[in-house]
Amino acid sequence: MSSSQCGHPDILATLPSPVLVMVLEQLEDLASLHSAYRASPAVFSVLHEAGTARRVIEAIMDLSLLEVTRVLIRKFAHLRWNAHPVAGVDTFSKQYITDDTEYSQLPREIPLPVLCDILAAASTVRYLAHASLHEMIDRCMALEMYRLENPKLKYIRNAHRTPALWNSDYFPVPKPPRERYQQADAGPPSAMEEQMAIRALWQLLLIWELRSAVSGPNPRWNWSASEVSKLQGLSLDELWQPSLTNQLIEQTRTVADCSCTFPALPSPVERYRAAKSLARNAEWRLPCHCCPSAIQTKRIDSHGSKYDMPGYSFVLTTLSPWYTSPCRYVEFRSFRRFGFALWDRTRMAALGLLYPDQGCPKLPQSPRSESDQYVRWESILSAEDLEDIERKRKHFWPGVDMVHLESSRSIDGITQFFEPRSDPLY
Template identity: 20%
Template sequence: MDVFAQLPPELVAAILANLPDLESLYNIAKASPGVSRFLNSPLGATVLDGLLDSWSSTILGESLTTDGDSRKRHVTTKDLGTTPWVPYILRLIALLRHCAVNDQPADDLTSFILKFIMPSKEMEGVPQIRAIPSHRVPNIRLQDLGVKQAFLTREILFLIRKLLVLASECFDFFLERIKSTRPHHLADKPSFLDQRPLWGHLTGSQPWGQPYEINAGDEASWYEIQRLIIGFCMLQLRYELSNAVYEGRLDWPADDVKKIRFMGNSDPCVPMLENSSIQLIWEPMWAAAIYVASLKGASNDSSSFCVGDTNVERNRLRVFFDTGFQPLEEEYLQLPRPKREDPSLKWPKVVVRHHEALYFGESLYLDYEIVLFGSKGSRWAADILCPPLGRRMTEGLLFRPLRRLGFGIWDDKRMVQMEMIDDPSAEPYIPRRFSLWGKDQAFTWASLLSPEEKEELRTYQEALRLEKERNYDGFSDTG
């Protein structure tokens, strides 16, 4: 017997509002048809709004303590479920499912970004994405969207579960890939290193690299899972924009539609944001797109190529971070079913961030910043492989092969464990493995390439060498 079906909606709302988390609401909705129907009412949307708020909230209470002559504000925190961007993007998804030709969220893509992502009032100089949504963005509430055919609260709840399952699977996917690599450290560091082909040999056929067994660990960190959750949220948001156009509910210019569906590089959709830190937060979405392509049996087409023109002075970092993905199809888009879908549709186990009590002066937002900007694999890649003055050893190497190995999501601890970086938090007296963003570190990163990718890089660099020789000879002849 479904007890909830016999209760008045106000009483059901009061009971569900006291649930501790989204998992509890999901389990009840799955077991009770009455609650499942209730969720699609304004009261049901209010319940989900409250649980979304608590999912990204950490503060339980505050008190003052005295330490000698100073007074400190003591902040008691609870385990952190997710970053504030996740509930916000989920509400944006609901907003787009709710939109209609006579109820547009914005006039075009640029105004959408400036209204909902990076408010125009804060756009002084080069705009930067924040660790949490700005207080200037609209306060989107599910209960304010109304009951429409295109938007059902229950759908959002079940979408959250799907995103969590896909994020966990995606982590395992990249972990398996990085564990299959056979990296090398530079055994010798000859002064002529830059003058030889990348995977050449020293005199006497001695290999440059010393192979080692990579230790990639096992369990996902909270930061890594959060990046992937955000990645799948952003991919779903892109799907929703495309779907709204496809279904005739979003009347935006044709150029905007192309930008929404274009997946070819990490340049932002809006030119004014091309030098913004918004580029960094796109990496988790590309990771999600790689896993989605694998689930669909797609090859990502040209994303398999690993070389291109990495001249930073000529191209900035645009080419280096190109994805090579094909545009989204002009059809109804949705995330695929998880590969290891549980027949019972249980709520997945999710890593949480455990906090100790904090004191005033310590940033409560540090964790959020690390999620968005803390992956050294993507943040340092250009400086290591593609420095401003060039590096012949890795000349032409794009970020694509490293992206396919999870370098857009790994946290510092895993990168240190895999011997890809020195510990950024280590004391100065601790010996470093690598010179700062030096050739030895570039060698280790490039050693992760597959034999086919190494051969592709060799061929590309040889073609560059021959072209430079021809240009030099032509210059000499004219001189």
């Protein structure tokens, strides 16, 4: 509803068009532009001027989003516009998954309705990002976490291993004495965490948009039955595998498992419709007031960060493969619901699961030893996860190490002896 319809004057109408455009180009994000577009007749009018909407959207994206996310949004726009018809899965993969060369800018000839779709989608993504981040933060804060009573204890998997430190006490598979400790709240999502969630959701929306275009009661594209069937048989992982690292795919799995993306619904098209409806019914208003500023976002980009999330790296490089870990052979999916693929080191340190950044003071809840750190992670796992670890531990011949990087098919080949726990089709 516009401001004039609400009885309030449209203050932006007093600005000359060139000045109004300059103001709009400095907005914090695309969701703010969408809000202004819906509320102000002046903004509505100026964005309908030839080329203005595209220029303003590009300026705001440059100010508020990482380059990888800007590319995803341009791909979404191309998909909505269907400027280059996609005949099947292979064509889609080539044009939208592996090829980024055509997506440096929005095309000048792109229709205004498609640009409006970008704004609505951006508002939906921001809403879902904050809903999912706060859901996972609340889940982390509700955890009952434990540490070793005696942090000097060490863990040894079996007697066939030579202890690393001969003067230490070792505990076997049965749990040693533990005590509760209190994790700390690291506050609202950081700029990095928000950007990772936003990027992951745009990845999800791009695939959902494709599925919506070729299936459902009124498909926009006339794909053959064989191509539709081929798409339905591919998971989110398999579609993105050619161009993304496992960590980035894991971040998309994480947001796809949050309640605001309706993982219980049977089809991606239904999930897409429900997620958009949820955000629209809330009028895209966030349940919080914690959006990081565009300046904080630009600081991430200018530092040339690799966007490495330390929780994911710790599980795959230390907790799961290392023989002195009681969580050996654990898969990252066991920790997915807590958002560990998205949290920065500050939040992971506040939870007491990782050490603070080098040069930062230790926190009261920081791990006190390597084995103490392992037990903290173990205390998060469910009984099913622990049974799964024990089955794998008993399967491997004593003294034989297995170090792996988790793939879309988990520990491919090695875990064929165990009952698989498949991820839902996104």
